[in-house]
Amino acid sequence: MAATGSTTAGESAFYVTTPIYYVNDAPHLGHAYTTVAGDVLTRWHRQRGEKVWYLTGTDEHGQKIMRTAEANGVTPQQWCDKLVEEAWKPLWSHLSIANDDFIRTTEPRHTKRVQEFVQDLYDKGEIYRGGYEGPYCVGCEEYKSPGDLLEGDLCPVHKRQVEWLKEENYFFRLSDYGPRLLEFYESNPDFIQPASARNEVLQFVRQGLQDLSISRSTFDWGIPIPWDPKHVIYVWIDALLNYATAVGYGSDQIKFDATWPANVHLVGKDILRFHAVIWPAMLMANGLPLPGRVFANGWLMVGGEKMSKSNLTGISPRQLTDHFGVDAYRYYFLRAIPFGQDGSFSWEDFSARYTSELANDFGNLASRVAAMVGKYFDGVLPEAGNSGTAPEAVASGPAEQAIADGLAESTARADTLIGDNLDFAGGIAAIFDFVKQVNGYLTEQAPWKVAKDESPEGRARLATILYTAAESLRAIAVLLNPVMPATCAKLWASLGAEPHLGPLADQRVADVARWGRLPAGAHVTKGEILFPRLNDPKS
RNA sequence: GGGGCGGUAGCUCAGCCGGUCAGAGCAUCGGACUCAUAAUCCGUGGGUCGUGGGUUCAAGUCCCACCCGCCCUACCA
DSSP states (O other), X not given: OOOOTTOOTTOOOEEEEEEEEETTSOOOHXXXXXXXXXXXXXXXXXXXXXXXXXXXXXXOOSHHHHHHHHHTTSOHHHHHHHHXXXXXXXXXXXXXXXXXXXXETTSHHHHHHHHHHHHHXXXXXXXXXXXXEEEEETTTTEXXXXXXXXXXXXXXXXXXXXXXXXXXXXXXXXXXXXXHHHHHHHHOTTSEESHHHHHHHHHHHHXXXXXXXXEESSOOSSOEETTEEEEEEOHHHHHHTHHHHTTTTTTOHHHHHHHOSOSEEEEEGGGHHXXXXXXXXXXXXXXXXXXXXXXXXXXXXXXXXXXXTTBOTTOOHHHHHHHHOHXXXXXXXXXXXXXXXXXXXXXXXXXXXXXXXIIIIIIXXXXXXXXXXXXXXXXXXXXXXXXXXXXXXXXXXHHHHHHHHHHHHHHHHHIIIIIITOOHHHHHHHHHHHHHHHHHHHHHHOHHHHTTOOXXXXXXXXXXXXXXXXXHHHHHHHHHTTTOHHXXXXXXXXXXOHHHHOOGGGOOHHHHTSTTOSOTTOBOOOOSOSSOOOOSSOO
16 A cells, blocks of 8 residues: 555654653553653554654663562562563553553663663763762662752751762763753754743753763663673663664664654653753764654642652552543543643542543534434435535535534644644644534534424435534544544444544544545444443542 | 742633733533433623732733742752
């Protein structure tokens, strides 16, 4: 099959990454939030007909994992394997995440390239041997920055005296890159988003950068420095480089050229700086093209408190999907929280949106339309039109034209907001504006009243109304598919669309608003309720 | 300590460079309707716009102080 219109063989893929998550613990809502967002973004671009690559993965080195593994009586590798296979991958599968690859930093395809990369930087003089010294807390087993300490050089965590330690390690000449980074931010104003995040990074870089220590010799769970194996690479270069190694850096030049650089790196606020400062500097040092943008999403707040591993607030993704379902879960966080901002959420708010937006507005619309086509036309979608002769591609009358216009506008808005701006909340709202419009149309046209008129004119009018509603649902299914694929598949089936239009995922955003795609004769069936009413509010 | 952001109807939030800016959605209440998941559609509610000053003919919308919450201030993903 030929490439779709907008894609050519040599075109670079729309490449999106999530952070690689630290596998010390099981995934929580925050991880899922970022990963779902990336999934919706990439599904949207696939429906634009673009070549897409969506990467997620896990960060598996470091002292913490080493210690956790020890505490559990297994090797670090065993520990990582277990968590990845039993917790992380299953959750992504459960949440319908359609990632194209899953990279683990312990894989040879990664570790070998990382070694080549640092060797390269070393050969270029970008890395030098130096010493790090600072206040070290034995309890934390890590260095503190002087500003963190409490009165009397006490560790803020353990409230005990820190020790002044000195360690030899290797440094990356990050300090050289301040001016070039600022220049880059200047000429690429959208590189860091949202704007608030960008400002913080700018402020930070303007203060002047220090060189970055990139190795540790105090533990060995990591990638050895090739020229000095007593050292292992410390987090930054190891972790960040996954975005390159996963798409063939240093091993598969063709794939690399077809994918690199990333269009969007999704990150949490906590790791923004590494992605917006260290990462581009690393790439500059090695002469690689820089990514398109780094988008930092906010924290999920529960009752005004940040969700973190120390405060999971007792809610796991599974608990929510068990109650609300996977699609509603995917929908809720993106709809309720402006992407890039911190957002508070609650069980109550989730319930309210589920009922009002998903069940009442969307699910019920699908339900009432299918029911009426079944009742009045035996489930066979009738032909719309003026006196039965209007071309299918034209909406029949003023009321129908208003629907077609509304669809065109919602589609255009959603495409820009979701596909370009990563404004998922705004884009979903645009689609739901259309859902509401169709509900209003039905109330105004009152097909159940028209149905009592059995004259040919009456039948024709009824056909037009129901055709318009069903055709609207066809579009809604396509537009919402990136967000709620399982539900939209049900709707697609209910509309009997696939035999005529092909698989839902193959429907193009550019075609959504072209009126009259769903042909008369499609077999419309009631199908199951899209969003069943929730049981008890809690547990 | 320094820097940034936020505090607007019960809830979540819009309100750009000052003059219909006192709003939206949800919830509430009233009405219409019955195709549908007791759904839909229409209308409604009057909240000192954190506190106290100030500038101005005019201030959520600018200035100052203060109160409250959050974030950043480099090596924990």
